[in-house]
Amino acid sequence: MTDFPVATPPPALTPAVSALADGFGISTRFWDIFGTEHVATPDAVAATLTAMGVDVTSETGIARAMAELDSAGWSVGIPPVTVLRHASPRTVSLVCPADHLPLHWTLSCEDGSVHVGTLTGQDSNPEQRGTLVRLSLTLPASLPAGYHRLTAHTSGPAGISKDLPAGTVILAPDQCWLPSPLRQNRRLWGIGCQVYSLRQADDFGMGDFFHLKDLSQHAVAVGAAFVGVNPLHALFPAHPQDASPYSPCSRLFLNPLYIDPRSVPEFSACAAARALLETADVQAALRAARQEEMVDYPAVSAVKLPLLRCLYETFRTAATPERQAAFDRFIQSGGTRLHQFAVFEVLQARWPDSPWMQWPEDYRDPHSPAVKAIAETDADAVLYRKWLQFEADRQLEACPAVFAGSEDHVGLYRDLAVGTNSDGADVWADQSVYVLGGRFGAPPDQLGPLGQDWGMPPLNPVTLRQQGYAPFIDMVRANMRHAGALRIDHAMSLLRLFWIPPGYTARDGMYVGYPFDDLLGILALESHRNQCMIIGEDLGTVPDGFRDRMDREAILSYRVVYFERYENGLFKRPDTYPRLALSCATSHDIATIQGHWSGWDIALRHRLGLAVPGVTRAADEEQRSRERQLLRAALDDQALLPDTGLPDTAPLTPEQKHHLNVAVHRFLGRAPSALALINLDDLAGEESQVNVPGTVTEYPNWRRRLPVETGTILRSAETVTLTSALRAERMDVQPV
Template sequence: MSDAAARDLSALARRCGLQEHWIDAHRQARRVGPEQLHRLLRALGVHCESADDVAAAHAALDATQRGTPALLVARAGYVLPLPQWRDGPADLVSGADEDVHPVTLESHAQGAQLRLPIKPGYYELRQAGQAAQRLAVTPRAPDMDALLGRSEPRSWGVMAQVYSLRETHLDPVLRTWGHGDLATVASLAKRLGSAGADVLALNPLHAMFSADPAACSPYSPSNRLFLNVLYAAPAQVLGEAAVRQALDSLPPKDWAALDQGAEIHWPRAAAARLQVLRRLHEQFATRDASLQRDYRSFCEQQGQPLRDHAVFEALHTFHIAAAGQIQPCTTWDKTWRDPRSRHVRDFADHHAKDVDFHCFTQWLAMASLAHAQATARNAGMGIGLLSDLAVGVSPAGSQVWSDPDSFLHGVSIGAPPDIHQPRGQSWALSALSPSAMQRRGYDAFIGVLRAALARTGGTRIDHILGMERLWLVPEDGDPADGAYLHLPVDALLGLIALEAWRHRSLVIGENLGTVPAGFDDRLRDHGIGGMNVLWFMRDSEAESAPFMAPEQWPRDAAALTTTHDLPTLMGWWHGTDIHQRRDAGRLSPEKTATQLLTERQADKLALWSCFGDGSPLPASAPLPAMLAFVASAPCALALASLEDIAGLDEGPNVPGTTVEFPNWRRRLPGNTMTAMDSPPWRDRLLALRQTRERS
């Protein structure tokens, strides 16, 4: 490639948002090669094989930039330039109630400008002779002070993996069937609320694959608009009598046996639950008329996206049954991959009962979530349930199948090589296309936000750094061959803040890893909280840096003991995470497990010196003291994982592994509700609660 061609390609990549130059975890300058740029540009839908292609792509970008965005996103009270408008009278129409607000556009050097209203919301700007312009007027997201109605709150809560919960009741109607569900969440929320907690944070509840329950990572969902129906709590919606009737009509089953293992057998547990749900669906026609009206109203409200998801679920089941093995939709015949094809329409008509079943289970799941949130609030929780918004979706899931034009294809979201993951990571996830979002007025993104905030008290956004840039890995490529793609960060964060304001919800983001310069300031500006995780709260970025005193932790971020991808308190103390990475072959070549364990011993001494009583370093993790250390931070919210309350060595997930460990399958020991009354759990919760009350 000539120097001129290389410069043109670099310029095109830059205009498309690709970052050619970047700094790796070792502070070394790196550059994306021309071949990688070609592959990534093709994935973005940009042809760049020849000089003519590159010139045509530049021309297309010029035309796009001259056009009017489908949705302009700007802060309330700011002045918005409108280059293609004229000064004079106009109308600002509220998108919610069609209220008309006369406004005057002021003269601007390149056209006109509008001083935006103070009240946030969605509007349409109209002026005679001018095409209407959609506007999103954004606020700061509400913080804990505003949501709880008190200044400088000292709230606390617990993080739980829904599936790990367990209730071992003699009555099968009241027990868990192989994994936790939203009934167990409601019970846990009631107990925590009565103890003074304000938040119960959950793993992602997104829709998974009913026909392939072994694909169980909640961070690789089928569809972020809908819920995992295996979490539905039918007795909370239809009543215990309906569930008992369904169970009695099925062949006898040892329901207790499903709950006895330390790990979940997802195919077996899912088969049992789906059998009950299908029987409930068959019996639903005889149920209370008000429930049937509620179900029909739900289907009308959810519209085409719900039907698409239900049709996909039925099609997925059909293909697996026909082939006798898992058949991802990416391998289906082309006619089945088009949700609007005649073949798909005919299939849906001929399998109307199956399609309705999948709509019905979504209704049950969403009603179950609403019930759990109401239970949390009625128990005294100021926020209630905190959902978790995964960073992307499976490319073989219903959301990409239903709306392929909204997603990037031929690439996966991932992470570049770093100290902890020297090979880098490719997460096999599809991301929303930035150009499609802008072209379509961010509708797909807004839909995902609304789904995350519906029926909850807020959401945690996984890998919120992805609002500014995503590491894209070419399909079948090495993670090190990827590149950063920049996104319209201010628009995305503004829309997050707007939807949080509209729902009166809490939003925090996982701002961990290599944080772009100025990104945390952007979060603060939009009122979005970050995360202070104990293991990363050091006085400097050096690996051996001493731990930062809790009073120095940033106040505008939640204080956390750990996350689902990091070691538990007990596991960190025992070096379990190091042993796991060694066993999985995931250690960096720079250091052996022995060296890392030696460094961990020094870290333990450093942490113990922050809160210990001068006695020798204990052999086992001093969990109450560690919990109190995190809880003493001046943050408005402190969260401890239920694994830490239980004193477990192993966490839910070991990053970078798939089959080496039982990721997303571990259950908490014993009956979760009974365990909360045990002295160890009670002492640890008390350390968390009392420290928050005293601080």
């Protein structure tokens, strides 16, 4: 983001509240991507502080909060978490009463090794404040990367030993993991898809993990190194029509509708499931669902879930010892998180029409005796939900395995949503770390000229750190599972997030900062452990220096052709793209190649009332005409268009559409970017886009199916020509 001069006075905050806002990382002013300054109102700032647990309703509360802020860093004991990098000083701060020295410490490492030592005060650069002293402990140089536990006890004035509050020490690599081909400056490409949109003649009305595996096999055959997918997060079984993968019930677990019943190992032995599948009613429902242009999620759910329940019953009575042992291991590794998620789904089935905040009070607390009783009395229902996750995980694992024989492969490229639905399992299980009642979104940008309210609760950065970042760690690990790459949606949320305080609208939003350095360290550690590269979706309002930091961290930038422009509108040449980037033509939030050229998105925005206020459709279409000319000029500059060129007007013949598609992807192929992505929608010639930001029911988001079967798309002459051209471009131009 460009720095703009201050044009208005600061908001009329009292000095104390202003200091509290600064101390808790709240930015009271910001400039949007169009250069407009926004200043937060005092009431909105106060509401944001209140949502973070800061009492600003009285002078006493403000004074107490100021005192706590002033004493930050001087709490007796070890910080709850300290994140260090290999190249940084390996020191941890400890605070204790000055008369309690010497201090004896023990570092219990993740690998089982133990280090001990003593601090006297003379050997640790002490800093004194009143009766307290802050010491700096230098950790052993041999400390391995990982999660370690640091404890300490003091020798009190009477020689009585006293334990200090312990803390976690996380030692992380200096950069995220990159696969060998990228470290050798080779450039790879892959195919992106919306899994639910995949189509086959005998499907269940939506794509699932069977179809993803099939797509992966086709992708390998045409030379792709990876397949990218939409978020696979668990949604709401009681409300299958709520289909947005970016507003999930849980980011830790998978959507069981992606399970293919016929691929469950017990299917052949399950007479009940096979008989149910062949009934006239089910067959009629399947025929209807298969003919739909949009996924009918309730219809798919009504067919799949009874089949899966039958298969579970057969698993319980007839699973092989190997399958049962694998299930037992899955439950053990899933631990508390898996158990709480399964219990939540059982409770949700009891009150399907009520968010958990409206359940009977005893069931709103995941640790209450009533919830524990449900887990016992409905143990089989809980176990069934765990089995669904077990089978979904097994079928997902089969997809990246297809790439294993390829020399240059990434495999599965997963997508992590930026947030989770307030009604969902993650928020229920971790209520203290979410800001209930608050939401987050985005200020005005290219994707949402009016600003966006995404309706999800933000994580509280203060509580997150107090919990040692455990919710973040678990979430990252879950989404790196079976993945060679992970795309982090709205990666700027690692640094700051646009909060909308409870009771306010997006126009009153403000940025709240997050522990950027710590979160990056955790990402690097988990990236190496899971051998999963990181791609940060950095579209929209990007702070100054953010992309440079991503590059230093070996996090790939996410570059979309239509946004890679100079201020005068000219498209940047492909050789200006960064090496550490994934480059693509479109994304799920913007028009496809054909839709952009035809102006499909403009017509839709004006029909739905989502256009920029005061801008007519004619003005938007005139601007798009100029953009088509600029795109054509960029492609001509690279000699990528046929001699016949492309017309000035929007309608294209099928042959011209193909030439445009190939030219744009050859343009991408010439970029030094480590990864290039072809969206399956563009290979299919789709005009409509997957999701329209700012809509919920106004447009059928996350439902559009591909017009023909996946194999038909990837075996077509047009796809063979396009992928061959992209592969040639990727091989011909070597990055510097």
